[in-house]
Amino acid sequence: MTDVARRGVVLSGSGGNWRVRVDDASLVDAKLRGRLKREPGSDSSRRDGDGDRLKLAVGDLVLVEPDARGGAWAICEILPRRSRLARRAPGGAYGERIVAANVDQVVVVFAVAKPEPHVRMLDRFLVIAEANQLAARIIVNKIDLVGEKEAHERFGAYERAGYPVHFTSTKRNEGLAGVRAILDGRVSVFTGPSGVGKSSLLNALFPGLSLRVGEISESVNKGRHTTVGATMIPLPDEGGGFVVDTPGLREVGMWALSAEHLDNCFPELRPFAARCRFADCTHTVEPGCAVKDAVEHGDVSAQRYESYLKLRDELEAAEFS
Numbered sequence: 001m002t003d004v005a006r007r008g009v010v011l012s013g014s015g016g017n018w019r020v021r022v023d024d025a026s027l028v029d030a031k032l033r034g035r036l037k038r039e040p041g042s043d044s045s046r047r048d049g050d051g052d053r054l055k056l057a058v059g060d061l062v063l064v065e066p067d068a069r070g071g072a073w074a075i076c077e078i079l080p081r082r083s084r085l086a087r088r089a090p091g092g093a094y095g096e097r098i099v100a101a102n103v104d105q106v107v108v109v110f111a112v113a114k115p116e117p118h119v120r121m122l123d124r125f126l127v128i129a130e131a132n133q134l135a136a137r138i139i140v141n142k143i144d145l146v147g148e149k150e151a152h153e154r155f156g157a158y159e160r161a162g163y164p165v166h167f168t169s170t171k172r173n174e175g176l177a178g179v180r181a182i183l184d185g186r187v188s189v190f191t192g193p194s195g196v197g198k199s200s201l202l203n204a205l206f207p208g209l210s211l212r213v214g215e216i217s218e219s220v221n222k223g224r225h226t227t228v229g230a231t232m233i234p235l236p237d238e239g240g241g242f243v244v245d246t247p248g249l250r251e252v253g254m255w256a257l258s259a260e261h262l263d264n265c266f267p268e269l270r271p272f273a274a275r276c277r278f279a280d281c282t283h284t285v286e287p288g289c290a291v292k293d294a295v296e297h298g299d300v301s302a303q304r305y306e307s308y309l310k311l312r313d314e315l316e317a318a319e320f321s
């Protein structure tokens, strides 16, 4: 590192070119220095499975310096990560796939209607957050379509599971201040199905962003995502938060988790799972299963337990295929 190196955060990247926001808020385009790419770092998680190439991700804190040839910038160092959102667990057969680095929370956005909420998908997003040991919260948007009471009923299981749930309508300007407060000063991965209003929410909160809003009902390609590529957006609030939009996160089938640890990714199951007769209880057929008892007594939502069973089946099928 030379004395002209500057600290910055990676906002986006494509084809080996990375956009870095340096600490004075100016933007530079930089390439990863060749030497750095091949150097096997001490932190194996920084390398992906196809060789020793260091894997740089959106959200990484880096040092950049002007390239010797002049003009261009080079990323000369990747600073240690405090957290990560990865598709595969470290040490997995195919290596880790990092979606974003230095993430504080995963914010899962769903609409109460249009599109109809797919709770199984919501549970997958939450499991992904839990598997990465990241805090998760839920935004239920479009409450203008059904009213707040019904919205609360539809998502009550998540509030009971302990997740913070925010109810919003960008159409009626409702619930926005609460969302703004939880984004302030944090790095939040914003995710959820297409058309639920993620871009609309961010535009309503931060009009300067001018994100593209899709009209799903009129779209030729139904269900296609309007937002492409993983990008980190600096928020204009004083706290200096960032929102990461990662379309890739929605391909939830690609996440590799082990079936054995799935119960740990459902926070409301954890206290019961600890009380099952068998330490390796799968909570499916075993006698003395405290989880099944809790579901029968209504202490755990049957819908969430169903999700657990479905995801478990899927993960087991993936493990043995």
Ligand SMILES: Nc1nc2c(ncn2[C@@H]2O[C@H](COP(=O)(O)OP(=O)(O)OP(=O)(O)O)[C@@H](O)[C@H]2O)c(=O)[nH]1
Pocket (backbone or CB within 6 Å): 141, 142, 143, 144, 145, 168, 169, 170, 171, 172, 192, 193, 194, 195, 196, 197, 198, 199, 200, 201, 212, 213, 214, 215, 216, 224, 225, 226, 227
């Ligand atoms: N009724 C209602 N419609 C909304 C609300 N918020 C957004 N919409 C509409 O929902 C549609 C989709 O909004 P977007 O913000 O593009 O959704 P998105 O989640 O960013 O979608 P992708 O970028 O495709 O993932 C648009 O037609 C918005 O006008 C709301 O609170 N109420």
Ligand SMILES: [Mg+2]
Pocket (backbone or CB within 6 Å): 198, 199, 200, 212, 213, 214, 226, 227
């Ligand atoms: Mg969008």
Ligand SMILES: [Zn+2]
Pocket (backbone or CB within 6 Å): 273, 276, 277, 281, 282, 283, 284, 286, 288, 289, 290, 291, 292
């Ligand atoms: Zn059990």
